[in-house]
Amino acid sequence: MAQPIFFKQPPSSTLAELAALTGAVLVNPARDGDVIRGLASLDEAGPMHLTFFDNLKYADQLKTTNAGACLVSPRFEAQVPAHVAVLRAAQPFRAFMKLAREWHADALRPQSWFDNDGIAPSAIIDPSAHLEDGVIVDPLAVIGPRVEIGTGTVIGAGAVIGADVKIGRDCNVGARSAIQFALIGNNVLIHPACSIGQDGYGFIFFGPEGHLKVPQTGRVLIQNDVEIGAGTCIDRGSLRDTVIGEGTKIDNQVQIGHNVTIGRHCLLAAQIGLAGSLTIGDNVALGAKVGINNHLKIGDGAQVTAMSGVKDDIPPNGRWGGFFAKPTKQWFKEIIAVERLVQGGAVDPKGEGRE
Numbered sequence: 156m157a158q159p160i161f162f163k164q165p166p167s168s169t170l171a172e173l174a175a176l177t178g179a180v181l182v183n184p185a186r187d188g189d190v191i192r193g194l195a196s197l198d199e200a201g202p203m204h205l206t207f208f209d210n211l212k213y214a215d216q217l218k219t220t221n222a223g224a225c226l227v228s229p230r231f232e233a234q235v236p237a238h239v240a241v242l243r244a245a246q247p248f249r250a251f252m253k254l255a256r257e258w259h260a261d262a263l264r265p266q267s268w269f270d271n272d273g274i275a276p277s278a279i280i281d282p283s284a285h286l287e288d289g290v291i292v293d294p295l296a297v298i299g300p301r302v303e304i305g306t307g308t309v310i311g312a313g314a315v316i317g318a319d320v321k322i323g324r325d326c327n328v329g330a331r332s333a334i335q336f337a338l339i340g341n342n343v344l345i346h347p348a349c350s351i352g353q354d355g356y357g358f359i360f361f362g363p364e365g366h367l368k369v370p371q372t373g374r375v376l377i378q379n380d381v382e383i384g385a386g387t388c389i390d391r392g393s394l395r396d397t398v399i400g401e402g403t404k405i406d407n408q409v410q411i412g413h414n415v416t417i418g419r420h421c422l423l424a425a426q427i428g429l430a431g432s433l434t435i436g437d438n439v440a441l442g443a444k445v446g447i448n449n450h451l452k453i454g455d456g457a458q459v460t461a462m463s464g465v466k467d468d469i470p471p472n473g474r475w476g477g478f479f480a481k482p483t484k485q486w487f488k489e490i491i492a493v494e495r496l497v498q499g500g501a502v503d504p505k506g507e508g509r510e
Contacts, residue, residue, distance in 0.1 A: 165258035167192045170224055170240055173205060176257065177250040179226055179242035186240045191223055194255055205242075207251040208235070226250050264344060265327050267291050267309055278310075281318075293330070311347065320352075329385065336391045340379035346407070348386045351375055355390035355397075355413025355431055369393060371413055378402075384409065384425070393431075400437065412449070424461065436471065 171187035174180065181187055195204040197213055200222035207226040208217045217225070217234055224240040226247040235241050244250040256263065274280065275294040284298050289306040292298065298316045305324030310316065314328050317335030322328065326339060329347035336352035345351070357369035373392020377399045383389070384407035391397055392414045399405070400419040409427045411417070417429075418437035427441050430449035439453055442461030447453070457469045460476030460483065469475050477486040 162259055163261050165193060170242070173224070173254065174242055177226065177242065177244060177254050179244040179250055182232065182241040182243055186224075189223060189240055194251070194258065195222065197222065197225075205251075205254070207247040209247045265309065265311075265329070265346075267293050268312060268330065269293055275312075287324070305341065317352065323379070336373075337375040337377065339377045340381070340401075342380050343377055344382040346383060346385040346387075349383055350388045351377075351383075352391045353388065355393055357393050357413060357431070373397065373414065375399070378419075381405070387411070390415075390431075406443070418455065 167190050169187060170181050170189045170191065173191060190203065191205045192203040195201070195206055197206050197208060197216035197220045200206040200220055202221060202223045204222050205224045205226065206220060206222040208231055209228065214234065218236065220236065220239060222239050224242055225235050226242045226244050227235055228245065228247055229243055232241050232243055269275070271291055271293055274292040277294045278292040278296045278298070280286070280292065280298045281300045281302070283300045284302040286304045287306040290304050291309045293310060293312040295312055296310045296314045298310065299318040301319045302316050303321045304310070305322065305326070307325040308322055309327045311328055311330035311332065313331045315333045316322070316328070320334055320337050322339045323341035323343065325341055326343045326345070328334065328345050329349060331347055332345055332349040332351070334351045352375045354371035357371055359367040359369060361367060371391055371393045373394060374396045375389050375391050376396050378401040380402045381399050382404045384405055386408045387405055389397060389399065389411045390413040395414055397411065397413055398416045400417050400421065402420040403417055403423070405423045406425040408425055409423055411429045412431035414432040415429050415435070416433070417435045418439065420438050421435060422440045424441060424443040426444045428446045430447060432450045433447055433453070435453045436455035436457065438456050440458045442459060442463070444462045445459050445465065447465040451465065452468045454469055454471030454473060456472040458474050459465060459469070459480060463476045463480040464478040465475065465480045474483045475481060476483045
């Protein structure tokens with residue numbers, strides 16, 4: 156549930172109002188005047204809270220919940236305790252999230268950590284930089300020459316924006332982030348401690364004689380509505396640009412190498428490592444700790460299971476996993492075959508271990 160010291164508390168609402176807002180059906184209309192004052196999980200909810208149930212894994216919590224009301228699908232509503240008002244919804248979690256976004260809009264996009272509504276006196280801004288009206292700059296941020304920042308954007312404390320960087324409107328640059336050689340669109344959310352636009356890992360290998368660094372002269376292009384998790388690093392391109400497509404959502408501690416192109420509306424979970432010069436299509440989903448080798452192509456709509464290592468191209472809509480990754484059906488068959496081999500071959504018919 157939202158804590159009052161950090162987030163704004165929602166107004167009290169009746170169950171009739173909540174049903175109208177979420178599109179759910181209040182099963183017992185006699186309870187339409189019951190009041191709800193917040194949202195909570197099944198196990199923490201009290202009589203003034205709304206919760207939801209959408210997964211049998213939490214059936215025991217549903218039985219013992221003290222919630223005042225519960226969003227639930229028709230197939231599970233009979234399992235809701237009698238003291239809990241039922242709000243029937245085809246997709247309970249979506250309905251719950253719709254209400255959460257309405258009530259807790261302040262948690263969707265970070266604002267100034269210091270309740271700052273302008274430029275902090277300790278911020279350092281080069282005279283040649285252009286900030287539109289309504290930009291917020293928190294203490295100790297540094298903004299370099301010829302930087303352009305659009306209205307509604309928040310620059311966090313200690314962030315460093317290098318020369319000639321352009322950041323669009325309604326963006327957020329998290330505290331201690333460092334951005335250079337980058338062009339950033341509108342409504343981009345960059346969480347704290349990100350490094351964007353540093354040179355990529357490019358060397359000519361000479362063995363015992365040492366290694367020669369390759370100049371990295373490209374940029375990072377981040378399109379509209381992208382979100383980048385804390386501690387993520389995005390290298391600038393070498394000869395061409397590194398590109399993050401519109402609407403893509405990147406989790407924490409992801410490494411994106413130089414010249415990588417990521418399409419629109421992709422989902423990248425935590426601790427992914429993308430080697431240089433990859434091309435990733437639209438609507439691709441990569442699980443946590445996936446590693447992908449350089450110069451590969453991942454087709455539109457592909458999905459890769461967490462902790463997989465990818466060394467081959469993946470076709471559009473492919474479902475791959477494993478180490479090294481392969482189509483999941485093949486991967487599962489091989490796992491089952493190996494398990495049967497081990498279980499069946501560990502001991503011979505005489506009961507003696509095989510050598």
